[in-house]
Protein backbone atom coordinates (compact mmCIF):
# COMPACT_ATOMS: atom_id res chain seq x y z
CA UNK A 686 0.00 0.00 0.00
CA UNK A 687 1.24 3.52 -0.74
CA UNK A 688 2.55 5.37 2.30
CA UNK A 689 0.05 8.23 1.93
CA UNK A 690 -2.79 5.67 1.87
CA UNK A 691 -1.36 3.94 4.92
CA UNK A 692 -1.41 7.20 6.88
CA UNK A 693 -4.88 8.04 5.56
CA UNK A 694 -6.26 4.64 6.62
CA UNK A 695 -4.89 5.15 10.15
CA UNK A 696 -6.61 8.51 10.62
CA UNK A 697 -3.83 11.02 9.93
CA UNK A 698 -6.10 13.25 7.82
CA UNK A 699 -6.94 13.66 4.15
CA UNK A 700 -4.61 12.12 1.56
CA UNK A 701 -3.29 15.63 0.83
CA UNK A 702 -2.48 16.19 4.54
CA UNK A 703 -0.84 12.74 4.71
CA UNK A 704 1.25 13.44 1.59
CA UNK A 705 2.35 16.75 3.18
CA UNK A 706 3.42 15.05 6.42
CA UNK A 707 5.51 12.60 4.39
CA UNK A 708 7.09 15.20 2.08
CA UNK A 709 8.01 17.39 5.06
CA UNK A 710 10.03 14.48 6.51
CA UNK A 711 7.75 13.79 9.49
CA UNK A 712 7.40 10.06 8.75
CA UNK A 713 9.75 7.12 9.22
CA UNK A 714 9.02 3.52 8.24
CA UNK A 715 10.80 0.61 9.91
CA UNK A 716 13.31 3.10 11.38
CA UNK A 717 14.19 4.92 8.10
CA UNK A 718 12.85 8.34 6.96
CA UNK A 719 10.64 8.25 3.86
CA UNK A 720 9.65 11.42 1.97
CA UNK A 721 7.87 9.75 -0.98
CA UNK A 722 4.06 9.62 -0.48
CA UNK A 723 3.81 6.99 -3.24
CA UNK A 724 6.38 4.58 -1.73
CA UNK A 725 4.86 1.11 -1.33
CA UNK A 726 5.06 -0.95 1.87
CA UNK A 727 3.47 -4.24 2.91
CA UNK A 728 1.11 -3.41 5.78
CA UNK A 729 1.41 -6.74 7.63
CA UNK A 730 3.23 -6.01 10.91
CA UNK A 731 4.23 -2.53 9.68
CA UNK A 732 5.35 0.07 12.24
CA UNK A 733 5.93 3.69 11.37
CA UNK A 734 6.41 6.97 13.24
CA UNK A 735 4.69 10.28 12.59
CA UNK A 736 6.35 13.28 14.22
CA UNK A 737 8.26 10.91 16.47
CA UNK A 738 5.25 8.95 17.70
CA UNK A 739 5.39 5.19 17.11
CA UNK A 740 2.36 3.74 15.35
CA UNK A 741 1.56 0.13 14.38
CA UNK A 742 -0.53 -0.39 11.23
CA UNK A 743 -3.90 -1.88 12.12
CA UNK A 744 -6.52 -2.74 9.54
CA UNK A 745 -9.13 -2.33 12.28
CA UNK A 746 -8.39 -0.74 15.63
CA UNK A 747 -9.25 -2.62 18.83
CA UNK A 748 -8.44 -0.98 22.14
CA UNK A 749 -9.32 -0.99 25.77
CA UNK A 750 -9.67 2.13 27.87
CA UNK A 751 -9.60 2.34 31.64
CA UNK A 752 -12.50 4.76 31.91
CA UNK A 753 -12.02 7.24 34.74
CA UNK A 754 -14.89 8.67 36.81
CA UNK A 755 -16.16 12.05 35.67
CA UNK A 756 -16.16 11.29 31.93
CA UNK A 757 -19.03 10.66 29.51
CA UNK A 758 -19.03 7.98 26.82
CA UNK A 759 -20.75 10.31 24.34
CA UNK A 760 -18.95 12.12 21.49
CA UNK A 761 -21.05 15.15 22.43
CA UNK A 762 -21.05 15.11 26.22
CA UNK A 763 -23.57 17.21 28.12
CA UNK A 764 -21.73 17.98 31.37
CA UNK A 765 -18.43 16.08 31.67
CA UNK A 766 -15.40 15.63 29.39
CA UNK A 767 -15.84 12.98 26.70
CA UNK A 768 -13.80 9.76 26.90
CA UNK A 769 -12.81 10.45 23.28
CA UNK A 770 -10.53 13.28 24.47
CA UNK A 771 -8.39 10.56 26.12
CA UNK A 772 -7.46 9.10 22.71
CA UNK A 773 -4.89 10.40 20.21
CA UNK A 774 -6.30 12.31 17.21
CA UNK A 775 -5.76 9.58 14.57
CA UNK A 776 -7.89 7.09 16.53
CA UNK A 777 -10.72 9.63 16.58
CA UNK A 778 -10.67 10.23 12.83
CA UNK A 779 -10.07 6.84 11.23
CA UNK A 780 -12.01 6.50 7.98
CA UNK A 781 -14.71 3.85 7.62
CA UNK A 782 -16.20 2.87 4.23
CA UNK A 783 -18.64 5.77 4.21
CA UNK A 784 -17.41 8.38 6.68
CA UNK A 785 -14.67 9.54 9.01
CA UNK A 786 -15.74 8.65 12.50
CA UNK A 787 -12.89 6.87 14.26
CA UNK A 788 -13.24 4.28 16.99
CA UNK A 789 -16.49 3.97 18.90
CA UNK A 790 -17.14 2.83 22.46
CA UNK A 791 -18.62 -0.67 22.76
CA UNK A 792 -21.66 0.21 24.85
CA UNK A 793 -21.61 2.93 27.47
CA UNK A 794 -20.68 3.32 31.11
CA UNK A 795 -22.23 6.01 33.30
CA UNK A 796 -20.35 9.20 34.05
CA UNK A 797 -19.44 7.98 37.55
CA UNK A 798 -18.63 4.37 36.55
CA UNK A 799 -14.98 3.40 36.13
CA UNK A 800 -13.24 0.47 34.47
CA UNK A 801 -12.96 -1.59 31.34
CA UNK A 802 -14.36 -0.10 28.14
CA UNK A 803 -13.71 -1.58 24.70
CA UNK A 804 -13.36 0.66 21.65
CA UNK A 805 -13.12 -0.18 17.96
CA UNK A 806 -13.94 0.87 14.42
CA UNK A 807 -15.01 -2.67 13.52
CA UNK A 808 -18.81 -2.58 13.37
CA UNK A 809 -19.31 -6.34 13.60
CA UNK A 810 -17.00 -6.56 16.65
CA UNK A 811 -18.95 -3.75 18.35
CA UNK A 812 -22.22 -5.53 17.59
CA UNK A 813 -20.95 -8.93 18.79
CA UNK A 814 -19.65 -7.48 22.06
CA UNK A 815 -22.68 -5.36 22.87
CA UNK A 816 -25.67 -7.30 21.57
CA UNK A 817 -27.57 -9.11 24.38
CA UNK A 818 -28.05 -12.03 21.93
CA UNK A 819 -24.36 -12.91 22.25
CA UNK A 820 -24.49 -13.12 26.07
CA UNK A 821 -20.98 -11.71 26.59
CA UNK A 822 -20.57 -11.64 30.40
CA UNK A 823 -19.57 -8.32 31.96
CA UNK A 824 -18.37 -8.27 35.55
CA UNK A 825 -19.04 -5.29 37.83
CA UNK A 826 -17.57 -4.58 41.26
CA UNK A 827 -20.27 -2.77 43.21
CA UNK A 828 -19.90 -0.70 46.38
CA UNK A 829 -23.21 -0.40 48.18
CA UNK A 830 -24.68 2.08 50.67
CA UNK A 831 -26.21 -0.59 52.92
CA UNK A 832 -24.83 -4.00 53.92
CA UNK A 833 -25.29 -6.75 51.34
CA UNK A 834 -27.27 -9.74 52.62
CA UNK A 835 -27.99 -13.24 51.34
CA UNK A 836 -31.58 -12.30 50.46
CA UNK A 837 -30.39 -9.50 48.15
CA UNK A 838 -27.95 -11.86 46.43
CA UNK A 839 -30.68 -14.50 46.04
CA UNK A 840 -33.09 -11.98 44.48
CA UNK A 841 -30.44 -10.64 42.07
CA UNK A 842 -29.75 -14.19 40.89
CA UNK A 843 -33.44 -15.07 40.65
CA UNK A 844 -34.34 -11.92 38.71
CA UNK A 845 -35.82 -8.54 39.54
CA UNK A 846 -38.38 -6.45 37.68
CA UNK A 847 -37.12 -3.04 36.54
CA UNK A 848 -39.64 -0.21 36.34
CA UNK A 849 -40.29 -0.12 32.58
CA UNK A 850 -39.90 -3.82 31.75
CA UNK A 851 -42.28 -6.56 32.93
CA UNK A 852 -39.73 -9.34 32.21
CA UNK A 853 -37.44 -9.92 35.21
CA UNK A 854 -33.70 -9.51 34.67
CA UNK A 855 -31.31 -11.78 36.53
CA UNK A 856 -27.58 -11.63 37.22
CA UNK A 857 -25.61 -14.44 35.57
CA UNK A 858 -23.53 -14.55 38.77
CA UNK A 859 -23.57 -12.62 42.03
CA UNK A 860 -21.56 -12.86 45.22
CA UNK A 861 -20.98 -10.65 48.23
CA UNK A 862 -17.28 -9.73 48.32
CA UNK A 863 -17.45 -7.63 51.50
CA UNK A 864 -19.98 -6.13 53.88
CA UNK A 865 -20.68 -3.27 51.45
CA UNK A 866 -19.43 -4.92 48.26
CA UNK A 867 -20.66 -7.36 45.68
CA UNK A 868 -19.57 -8.73 42.34
CA UNK A 869 -22.27 -8.94 39.71
CA UNK A 870 -22.05 -10.54 36.26
CA UNK A 871 -24.54 -9.43 33.60
CA UNK A 872 -24.98 -10.60 30.02
CA UNK A 873 -27.18 -7.69 28.93
CA UNK A 874 -26.59 -3.96 29.06
CA UNK A 875 -29.85 -2.19 29.84
CA UNK A 876 -29.79 1.48 30.78
CA UNK A 877 -28.35 1.92 34.33
CA UNK A 878 -28.91 -1.82 34.75
CA UNK A 879 -26.67 -2.42 37.77
CA UNK A 880 -27.93 0.63 39.64
CA UNK A 881 -31.56 -0.25 38.94
CA UNK A 882 -31.13 -3.91 39.91
CA UNK A 883 -29.46 -2.96 43.18
CA UNK A 884 -32.21 -0.41 43.88
CA UNK A 885 -34.82 -3.11 43.14
CA UNK A 886 -33.48 -5.21 46.04
CA UNK A 887 -33.58 -2.25 48.44
CA UNK A 888 -29.92 -1.20 48.35
CA UNK A 889 -28.07 1.58 46.53
CA UNK A 890 -24.91 1.79 44.40
CA UNK A 891 -22.24 4.07 45.85
CA UNK A 892 -19.46 3.03 43.48
CA UNK A 893 -19.35 0.99 40.27
CA UNK A 894 -16.34 -0.45 38.43
CA UNK A 895 -16.29 -2.85 35.45
CA UNK A 896 -13.43 -5.28 35.96
CA UNK A 897 -13.91 -7.86 33.21
CA UNK A 898 -15.57 -8.56 29.86
CA UNK A 899 -15.68 -12.23 28.82
CA UNK A 900 -12.26 -13.57 29.81
CA UNK A 901 -10.54 -10.17 29.48
CA UNK A 902 -9.59 -8.53 32.77
CA UNK A 903 -8.78 -4.83 33.06
CA UNK A 904 -4.95 -4.82 33.39
CA UNK A 905 -3.92 -3.87 36.93
CA UNK A 906 -1.07 -1.69 35.61
CA UNK A 907 -3.28 0.42 33.33
CA UNK A 908 -4.05 3.66 35.17
CA UNK A 909 -7.46 5.31 34.93
CA UNK A 910 -7.58 7.46 31.80
CA UNK A 911 -5.03 5.34 29.87
CA UNK A 912 -5.72 3.09 26.90
CA UNK A 913 -3.87 0.31 25.09
CA UNK A 914 -4.21 -1.81 21.95
CA UNK A 915 -5.90 -5.19 22.26
CA UNK A 916 -3.59 -7.98 21.12
CA UNK A 917 -4.53 -11.32 19.54
CA UNK A 918 -4.63 -12.94 23.00
CA UNK A 919 -6.91 -10.22 24.38
CA UNK A 920 -9.30 -10.68 21.45
CA UNK A 921 -9.32 -14.45 22.06
CA UNK A 922 -9.99 -13.86 25.79
CA UNK A 923 -13.03 -11.76 24.89
CA UNK A 924 -14.56 -14.83 23.26
CA UNK A 925 -14.15 -16.88 26.46
CA UNK A 926 -16.79 -16.81 29.17
CA UNK A 927 -15.72 -15.38 32.54
CA UNK A 928 -14.64 -18.04 35.02
Ligand code: URA
Pocket residue numbers: 793794795796798876877878879880881893
Ligand atom coordinates in the same frame (compact mmCIF):
# COMPACT_ATOMS: atom_id res chain seq x y z
N1 URA B 1 -24.96 -0.45 34.99
C1 URA B 1 -25.10 0.80 35.49
O1 URA B 1 -26.02 1.08 36.24
N2 URA B 1 -24.18 1.72 35.12
C2 URA B 1 -23.12 1.48 34.31
O2 URA B 1 -22.32 2.37 34.03
C3 URA B 1 -23.00 0.17 33.81
C4 URA B 1 -23.91 -0.78 34.16
